[in-house]
Amino acid sequence: METGNFSGGMIFLAVIYIAIFYFTFVFTIRRLHDRNHTGWLSLLMLVPLANVILMLYLIFAPGDDRSNSYGSPRPTAGWEAVLAWIYILLFVVGILAAIALPSYQSYIQRANQSQIEMQQQ
Incomplete structure (x- = not known):
């Protein structure tokens, strides 16, 4: 699966x-x-x-x-303007995700490590 x-x-x-x-x-x-x-x-x-x-x-x-x-x-058609804004939005979200996801994964890993250390004490 x-x-x-x-x-x-x-x-x-x-x-x-x-x-x-x-x-x-x-x-x-x-x-x-x-x-x-x-x-x-x-x-x-x-x-x-x-x-x-x-x-x-x-x-x-x-x-x-x-x-x-x-x-x-x-003149720019309405759907082309909407598509351009969606493209820009996806580009920005992609950059933010590329930055945020590794940071979040690192945070989760450190939090898990800290929790394991607390349980061992």
Whole structure:
């Protein structure tokens, strides 16, 4: 039974990871087009350090006001705005979980060790 839960959890995480990977590239390509750059630059997301520089550029660079090679600026659909906020929220929660879970596990381990020492006295 333990193996089934592990496999189900891994499949769930794989699906979530693939979705995040897909939407990262979709939003990156759209933002590059907004800046009048080719979508092929999104492949820099796979290069360490270059991905950080690219993301900082895409976050802080203003978009084109007028039409460019990729068309005129389009209004953001409501569902896209909601999806973007969910993406940001999942990113923040993921970072917090990556920080908090090891700390919590360390705390539990120290508490158990302390409890064992108290029982031995």
